[in-house]
Amino acid sequence: MKALEFFDHIVKHPGEYAEKWKKETHGKVIGHFCSYTPVEIITAAGALPFRIFSSGVDISKADAHLQAYSCSLVRGALEDALSGQLDFLDGTVFPHTCDSIQRLSDIWRMNTNFGFHSDLILPVKLIGESAGEYMTAVLRKFKEALEKNIGVRISEEDLKKGIETCNRVRENLGRLYSLRQKNLHVIQSSDVHTIFKASMIMDAKQAAEKLHGLVVELEGELEGELEGESKGDNDASVPERKRLVLSGGLCTMPDIYDIVETAGGAVVWDDFCTGSRYFEGEIEEMNDPIAAIASRYLKRVNCPAKHSGVLSRGEYLVEKVRQNQADGVIFLFLKFCDPHAFDYPYMKEMLEKQGVPSMLFEIEDQTSSEGQLKTRCEAFMEML
Amino acid sequence: MTESQKPIDPEKEKRKIKSDKRMKEIMTEYYVEAKTPREQRGKKIAWITSGGPVEPLICMDIIPVYPENYGAMIGASKMGVDLCEKSEEMGYSRDLCSYARADIASATVNGGPIGGLPEPDMLICCNNICGTVLKWYEVQARYFKVPLFILDTPICHTEFTKEMRQYVVKQIKEYIAFLEDVCGKPFDYDRMDEVGALSFRGQELWQAILDTTMHKPAPITCFDAFFHLAMIVTLRGTRTVVDYYEMLLAEMKERIAAGIGMIPDEKHRLLWDNLPIWYKMRWLSDKFASHNACLVADTYTSGWTSSMKYLDPDDFLGSLAEGYTRIFLNAGTDIMADNIMGMAEKYDAVGVVFHSNRSCKPYSLGQYDIQRIVQEKMGLPTLMIEADMVDERSFSESQIDTRIDAFIEML
Structure with a gap:
């Protein structure tokens, strides 16, 4: 599929994409780390919100700043920054989440020179009146800082357009998820992941258009199949795949999908910040666009570094397993990710109470984990 | 040889801090009161983070108990490894904070020094020291099924903004309302x-x-x-x-x-x-x-x-x-x-x-x-x-x- 090649190229060469975008638009590129980055505001400013993923190179320069007990995302991103791989950035936004990102922001500010450095200190607590007010207030402040630093004026109209464009990206990503959810063979999970990652790097308007084209094409294919009653998952020649939900932070290991699929499984949903947490929840049309962005963050399922109740994430996971008729859950964490590691025991227990088996896999770095993950996955799949 | 028979080294004796003895007494009294059974004690117990605002609790006659101080006691009495391993058996990663791991394990077995901490009636978590305390207190809120109050103090990387001030000031009011609710009595401002x-x-x-x-x-x-x-x-x-x-x-x-x-x-x-x-x-x-x-x-x-x-x-x-x-x-x-x-x-x-x-x-x-x-x-x-x-x-x-x-x- 040609569309897939397009997305794949961007994921493999994110810097090339950003530089080309800059040349064409003369716009600014703002790097960020998190699903709590208000990409709508950055888009409204005519800038490119660029999600920073660690390129996975060997760590050498970052070792002088970060202890070995920090996660591969934090160390890898710093390595990329210090070794000049992110030189196209005109700024970086650090939404406050975990302790490691908090300190990465300081180290980044003290050792790099990308221009605009923004600490977006959103509330950690997402419930209660004070948190809601504060969320809106800091987002408003962020908008002003961005305007000042990149020299633009963001009108209410710009904001509404930015929201609309980002909503379209999210809507299409959501449609992609439902396609995969219903029809496991229409699109492979590894491809969904690639498309997802690309859309976090791309210009929102372009992403929305490309995604829409792809989704329409896939939905058309599916319809054709259903009419012709050709091969589907109900076909007897296709062995029934085990349906799996993945849960964790950022998935830096695209191979997980191939591993799962080769082992006879199919990913039907996830609870990743590079997955459902990124696209779930449409921003409502409200008179105050900033308040509308805030409202989505307050309602959407939270990252474990934030708080919306002591059971919120467990309940979400159990519900997603039920909705997707999943057979099991794979917890996929970055090693040294404290917030996820703290939630694991209770979430596992909640699943157990529903009779849903799960397994945990910690990724230290990509290469060393692969073989081990394959073995563990195969064993887990046999157990299901 | 018993303690009293040991020859006294006058050099060492001179350097000993005499107040230590009183300090130990006070800490013992404090833990004895906190560990007194609920019915006899009368006062409620709040577990609170070491950097949390304890003053409103004292004002409401609530006994503050500090899992972090307890973590230090566990460490000093070299019971850390045993409790940390217990928490790992419960599914907590070895890479997590050892205060948290030791405390989480201790709560389930009443192990550790002084036979564990007294059960809380409420949990007060202030994240000015770390994000870990949030996750740790969520664990304890699920375990003890008691109300959890979170005081969210935004990190001031380079500045303390007016938005932060408004947010925390408002939360202090929410904190007091929370305490009034849990204790069933009005807050004594004087x-x-x-x-x-x-x-x-x-x-x-x-x-x-x-x-x-x-x-x-x-x-x-x-x-x-x-x-x-x-x-x-x-x-x-x-x-x-x-x-x-x-x-x-x-x-x-x-x-x-x-x-x-x-x-x-x-x-x-x-x-x-x-x-x-x-x-x-x-x-x-x-x-x-x-x-x-x-x-x-x-x-x-x-x-x-x-x-x-x-x-x-x-x-x-x-x-x-x-x-x-x-x-x-x-x-x-x-x-x-x-x-x-x-x-x-x-x-x-x-x-x-x-x-x-x-x-x-x-x-x-x-x-x-x-x-x-x-x-x-x-x-x-x-x-x-x-x-x-x-x-x-x-x-x-x-x-x-x-x-x-x-x-x-x-x-």
């Missing part, structure tokens, strides 16, 4: 003034005690401060702390007058950064003393006075939001570096010992940069010890022993 003034006075005295080490030789080392810290953490806001610290301060002044230093032949004055390594306190203390090195001050024990400049003793409640948000750990790495350099000057230290503590990311990540800044700007030699505050499995004694020797040679 009493709050008294408690606030006592808290402030306690902090002043604690800082005065820490400042006695500006004198050469220093009457105490940071290892003594680690011990006496328990009081400002657990009983802040009470008369007990003020009385005790007045006594301790007087003793320090006497020591200075008599020329008594904790290290008999104080040669190298050093700073310590990060939490203590609780299970190796004695070993480290002896090790540095054997080199005539005196750890005159540390960033940890002075943390409880780090935001006094933002507190108003005459309007404690009104200044509480800023005071509890702007503590030293809730600030940027460069501000933390400035703090260390200021301390090096103040206490005339010639080197810094950093404890890179696997358990505490907000304290430890950034230390390499601070180390570089201190070396570049002040030319101070530094030592980085990779360890953990409670989990002894992360301590390599022979390696650290050699590194301390090499470091002292460099001075």
